[in-house]
Amino acid sequence: MSERRRKSSPEARRGKVVALCGGVGGAKLALGLDRVLPAGDLLLVCNTGDDFEHLGLHVSPDLDTVMYTLAGLANPETGWGRRDESWAFMRALEALGGESWFRLGDGDLATHVERTRRLGAGESLTAITAHFARRLGLASALLPMSDAPVRTMVETSEGTLPFQHYFVRLRCGPAVRRIRFDGAESAPPNPALLSALAAADLALVVICPSNPYLSIDPILALPGLRAALADCAAPVVAVSPLIAGKAVKGPAAKIMAELGIPQTQAAIARHYDGLIDGLVLDEADAAEARNLPIPVAVTRTLMQSLDDRVALARRVLEFGIRLDARKGGAR
Amino acid sequence: MSERRRKSSPEARRGKVVALCGGVGGAKLALGLDRVLPAGDLLLVCNTGDDFEHLGLHVSPDLDTVMYTLAGLANPETGWGRRDESWAFMRALEALGGESWFRLGDGDLATHVERTRRLGAGESLTAITAHFARRLGLASALLPMSDAPVRTMVETSEGTLPFQHYFVRLRCGPAVRRIRFDGAESAPPNPALLSALAAADLALVVICPSNPYLSIDPILALPGLRAALADCAAPVVAVSPLIAGKAVKGPAAKIMAELGIPQTQAAIARHYDGLIDGLVLDEADAAEARNLPIPVAVTRTLMQSLDDRVALARRVLEFGIRLDARKGGAR
Numbered sequence: 001m002s003e004r005r006r007k008s009s010p011e012a013r014r015g016k017v018v019a020l021c022g023g024v025g026g027a028k029l030a031l032g033l034d035r036v037l038p039a040g041d042l043l044l045v046c047n048t049g050d051d052f053e054h055l056g057l058h059v060s061p062d063l064d065t066v067m068y069t070l071a072g073l074a075n076p077e078t079g080w081g082r083r084d085e086s087w088a089f090m091r092a093l094e095a096l097g098g099e100s101w102f103r104l105g106d107g108d109l110a111t112h113v114e115r116t117r118r119l120g121a122g123e124s125l126t127a128i129t130a131h132f133a134r135r136l137g138l139a140s141a142l143l144p145m146s147d148a149p150v151r152t153m154v155e156t157s158e159g160t161l162p163f164q165h166y167f168v169r170l171r172c173g174p175a176v177r178r179i180r181f182d183g184a185e186s187a188p189p190n191p192a193l194l195s196a197l198a199a200a201d202l203a204l205v206v207i208c209p210s211n212p213y214l215s216i217d218p219i220l221a222l223p224g225l226r227a228a229l230a231d232c233a234a235p236v237v238a239v240s241p242l243i244a245g246k247a248v249k250g251p252a253a254k255i256m257a258e259l260g261i262p263q264t265q266a267a268i269a270r271h272y273d274g275l276i277d278g279l280v281l282d283e284a285d286a287a288e289a290r291n292l293p294i295p296v297a298v299t300r301t302l303m304q305s306l307d308d309r310v311a312l313a314r315r316v317l318e319f320g321i322r323l324d325a326r327k328g329g330a331r
Numbered sequence: 332m333s334e335r336r337r338k339s340s341p342e343a344r345r346g347k348v349v350a351l352c353g354g355v356g357g358a359k360l361a362l363g364l365d366r367v368l369p370a371g372d373l374l375l376v377c378n379t380g381d382d383f384e385h386l387g388l389h390v391s392p393d394l395d396t397v398m399y400t401l402a403g404l405a406n407p408e409t410g411w412g413r414r415d416e417s418w419a420f421m422r423a424l425e426a427l428g429g430e431s432w433f434r435l436g437d438g439d440l441a442t443h444v445e446r447t448r449r450l451g452a453g454e455s456l457t458a459i460t461a462h463f464a465r466r467l468g469l470a471s472a473l474l475p476m477s478d479a480p481v482r483t484m485v486e487t488s489e490g491t492l493p494f495q496h497y498f499v500r501l502r503c504g505p506a507v508r509r510i511r512f513d514g515a516e517s518a519p520p521n522p523a524l525l526s527a528l529a530a531a532d533l534a535l536v537v538i539c540p541s542n543p544y545l546s547i548d549p550i551l552a553l554p555g556l557r558a559a560l561a562d563c564a565a566p567v568v569a570v571s572p573l574i575a576g577k578a579v580k581g582p583a584a585k586i587m588a589e590l591g592i593p594q595t596q597a598a599i600a601r602h603y604d605g606l607i608d609g610l611v612l613d614e615a616d617a618a619e620a621r622n623l624p625i626p627v628a629v630t631r632t633l634m635q636s637l638d639d640r641v642a643l644a645r646r647v648l649e650f651g652i653r654l655d656a657r658k659g660g661a662r
Contacts, residue, residue, distance in 0.1 A: 089440050095441075109444075
C-alpha cells in the first residue's frame, strides 16, 4: 500500500476527489473544486438531513444549492435558490392561505415538482440527482449521501424541531441542546460514495467548510461511513467553517456556544478527530494553528469571489498532495 | 305544489340558481350570473371529468377556470389560466427534461400544489374548493360535481385517450368515436348539489353553454342526477353552445360531426330531451328556433364583453321566470 501511494503521490490531484458538503458554505468550495479539477474527477456528496416534505413536495436544499451553484444558476446574493428568480407562485399561494414561511421561487419549484414526481414513480434520489446534473451540464458527479430518508431534528429550548423549522422558520433562534439525525442509523450510505472511498484512484477527501454539526455530522452518522473514511487510502482534509471564532454565514458558532463548545479551530479539529489528516484554516487563526495536534494549512478561507473559491480549492488540493506524501511515507 | 310555485313565480329570480358548467364557455355565463344575482344565490357546479394528475399534482381545469373567472384573475386572452401569468416554472421544468405539453403558469401552480397538499391531508375537493373560493372573495358558491374521481376518456381514431391528452396534447385532433366517464357510475353527486336541487327555494337550473358531450354529460352521468333534475321544482334551462352550427370555441361542433350528429339546435335540444324545460339560442338560429318542440328564448348568446355576459345572464333568468310561471301553471 505504501508503495502504491508513494508512486501515486505526485499525481494525486489527477485522482478522484470526494467532497462532503452541506449547503451554502460547502457549495462555494465545491464550485472551486469543480472549476479546478478535470471533468469527472470530483464526486460531491451532499447532506440530505435537511431534506423535507413541504407542500407535498420533496425539497433537498443542500443538493439544490450545490447543483444550482455548479450550474451557474445560483442566486449570488443569498447563496441558495436561483438567480433571476420570480415569486408569482408564493404570492398566489399566500392569497390561497397556503404556508409561506419557506420561500419557493418559480424556477426552483420545477426542481421540487419534478423530483417529487420521479420519486413517486420509484426513481431513487441518486438517479434523479444524476439526471438533473446531466440536464444542467454539470462536469462533476453530485450524490445524495443516502437514498434512504434521514431527518435532522434539532432539540432546542423550544422543543424538538424539524431542521427547516429551526433553520428557516425560526431563523436558528432557539438555543440548541442536541442535534439528532432520525433514520441515519439505518440509512445505507450512497454505494457510489463507498465505492469512491474504497477505490485505488481516490486522491483526496475534502470536508467542505459546511456546518460540522448540521451539515457534515448527518453524513458521518451513516452506518459504516466513519470506518470507510478512516480506511480510505487518501488523506482526508477538512476546511474549517470558522474564521476568528465566527462562522462566515449560518449558526455554526452560535450552536457551538450553545453546546458548550469553544468556538476555536482546536474544537473543530477535535470534532473531526480520528477522521481527518489535516485542517485548512484561515490566516486570522494563524496563531492558533501552531498549537494544533494535526497538520494544518493556513490560507485565506473567506470565499467572496469565484477567484477566492478557485484559490482555496487549489490550496486544499496542494495540501492534500503534501499530506498524501506524508501519510504514504509513514506507512 | 302548483300553488306554491305560482306564488313564488314573480320572485323566482330571488331564489337559488344552480348552474352546471364546464370550463371556458360555461365560465362566461357563470360570471354573468354571478354579477346579476344577489351574493349567495348562485351555486356553480363544475365538471371534474377533466381533472387529472399531472406532474404529481391534482389539476381541476374547469373548477379553476370558473374560480379564476369569478375572482377576476382569469386570462382574458385564453379564457383559462391566470392573467399576468409568468412561466419560469415551465422553462425550468423543460431545462430539467420534464413534461411540458400541459402549460402550468407560476401563479396557477399555487392552486394545484395547495389543492394536492390538502387532498393528501384528507380534505375533500369540495372543502378545498370552498376554501379557495372564500380566500379569493367569490360571492357565489363553487362546487365540484362530485368528490369522487371521474375521468373523461375519449375513444378516438387513435385509441382511447385521457381527456387532457385528447384536448390539450393532441388539440382535439383525433376523430371522436365515443366518450365515456370512468368512475361516474359510482361517483356520488355532490350532496350540496342534490340538496339545492331538492330545496324549496330553487328558482332555476341553468345548463351553461359548455360542451354538452365533454363538459355537461359527465355531470349528468352521476347516479341519480338526471332524476334529481327531472324532479326539481324549478325550470331547467340550457343555453346552446352552438351559433349557426359552429361552436364559439372548442370542439363541440367537430365532435358532433364525428359522432354523426347534425350540428343544429334541434340536436342540442334532443341531447337534453327530458331534462330541460327551455333552450336559449342565438339570433343567428332564429329560423330554426320556430321548429323546436320546446320553449325557446332567442337572444345574442355570443359573449365577448362583460356586458354580453351580464345581458345573457339576465335573459336566461327572465326566461326562467317565464318558464316557471308556465311550468307552475300547468301543474
